[in-house]
Amino acid sequence: METMKKIKKIGEDDPRRIVHSIKVGIALTLVSLFYYFRPLYDGFGQAGMWAILTVVVVFEYTVGATICKSLNRGGATLVAGALGVGAEYLAGLCGDKGESVVLGILVFILAAASTFTRFIPNVKKRYDYGVLIFILTFSLVAVSGSQVTEILQLAHQRLSTILIGGATCIVISISVCPVWAGRDLHNLVAENIEKLAAFLEGTWIRGIEDESSMLSSKDNKDKASYLQCHKSVLNSKATEESLANFAWWEPGHGRFRLHHPWKHYLKIGALARNVPAKWKHLVASEFQLKMQPACIKMCTETSKALKELSSAIKNMTYPLSSAEIYIQNSNAAANDLKSILETSSLPTKSDLQEIMPLLVITSLLIDIIKCVEKLSVSVDE
């Protein structure tokens, strides 16, 4: 029962997952049809199997990942096949005994060299799968021990089946409820900024409530969800990077052109993560606060600015003048606070102890505002 509930929740959290599962089923069933059309099956022979293999391995959740793997697979098979034929030809010149030795050495060298290239960050990022397929195809061709003419026929069959499999995947993945990595990245970044705004608001609304309710269990739950939410922002780095990576492969879709500056999203995401790193401290310290109007104003204005930035990203609008006004407001509040501190009467000893946490938070808030300002500049770009 517990497991069933969890599984149901996974589907409810993102219904596109169910759609994706059905899409894989359709693609696989379609490709299997090739097997049932006997004439085609007889034409391709065993190679028909490769179409199924391609669909299973290549069909990924996002369009970008599917295209990335299909192109990698197709390209690598082509290059490795050509090299394999060359190796066969070369080895054939060395006589019957020498052939196996030469081929063995070639396989060893190419496998070792290709495996090493997988450690190069840029290759790993974009062509990891292609290198794997390259090693595989080259080894298979080299050790098949067939004549060059046989291999050429085999290669032709295999390439066309991979093409069928890959094309099926790409077409279905784009035409049926496509999951664009680019759009996901776009929304993730915008949502993260929105979460930050809600978190900042929430921290301070919580502060305004009287202390008795703060200690109740409901509030603890609330607090946990706030912590959860800012943690999800902090931990979104890996997701953002892989999405940006896959988005690179995607053709233009919706309001995104082909060469959309995906790198800027990573930059915005990194800046957004800077903010909760500071907040983390703000919440963790759990000081019993004496609220000051200037503090609240700083918070609400910054929060409004963040919301403005988030919606600017979502709607892809450029004029961020309203966000700038909010930032100016919060800066003004910060200055107010500073002047209050300066003009206030000298604190007594006991006051200093009480005032200290407030000072800490004030200085953190000023820093957060600076951070949001940088974020705003980055979003403008």
Place this chain on the structure above:
Amino acid sequence: METMKKIKKIGEDDPRRIVHSIKVGIALTLVSLFYYFRPLYDGFGQAGMWAILTVVVVFEYTVGATICKSLNRGGATLVAGALGVGAEYLAGLCGDKGESVVLGILVFILAAASTFTRFIPNVKKRYDYGVLIFILTFSLVAVSGSQVTEILQLAHQRLSTILIGGATCIVISISVCPVWAGRDLHNLVAENIEKLAAFLEGTWIRGIEDESSMLSSKDNKDKASYLQCHKSVLNSKATEESLANFAWWEPGHGRFRLHHPWKHYLKIGALARNVPAKWKHLVASEFQLKMQPACIKMCTETSKALKELSSAIKNMTYPLSSAEIYIQNSNAAANDLKSILETSSLPTKSDLQEIMPLLVITSLLIDIIKCVEKLSVSVDE
């Protein structure tokens, strides 16, 4: 030239990468030998290809990942093969026309359901590859259109070749300079704590230097490397998780038993990441500090405690009494600082402005000490 230098650097950074590449080459050449022994090749027929495929796909950098993929592949092929035979038998009962339809429906249902299970976090973590192979094998068996007896023979061949491929990978990966995910995780966590210690020390040594040298370019470079180092600690979450995941698959090795508590490493890692999140602020704020002896003491003692913890992890020793002494020292320093603040004469207006940054940093340092204390408790476990 630039590329060559980069490639050379990758090899120098971790020579095990070169060894790994050579290991893959050896495994692949060994398995291809099966092709050259004609009697064996004739016995296995086309299935010999699967041994090569298995080696290429299954051989990973760490021992844990290799074992994980081998077991996943073997297990999934077995289960899917058995289910496939069952499906063929069931479809055979429905007559010639009904067979294709029943098989098509079965493939669709199983592919969709299996793809959906890949979204379940626990399945994704450990059996992602197995589910992929399950879909693949089931589809291949179901659409092959062969008789049940033929399939059984094919399955026997394929399983034995996968066994040969998988066993070759596991044996070579363990026997030749093994890369244990567990040991890597262990070292990564210890190194991260050491980096924190160096970072804390560095921050304050920098503070002691006179201001003119602080503004020189050399110092900027230093600062950049400090920031770099604490960033690498902050970003190590994904690496730690995947290592812990693979370490789960590894047999006992060195001083690690089979059921080593890998989860504790993740806990320690998360706590360690908490520390630079606070430091980040400490450095970013760049206040012109008035140094106080208590602050320096807090820093050096905490740094010593961190070093102690790191070496305790490295050598797997339990008595952390010396680390506790350092933590007590830094706590004492923190209390000293507090009492200094309390007993000091009332600050004048201008003093308050100057003293504020110091107060902020002091409170941050006290928090860091608390964090290190938690870390120490966690390491004890």
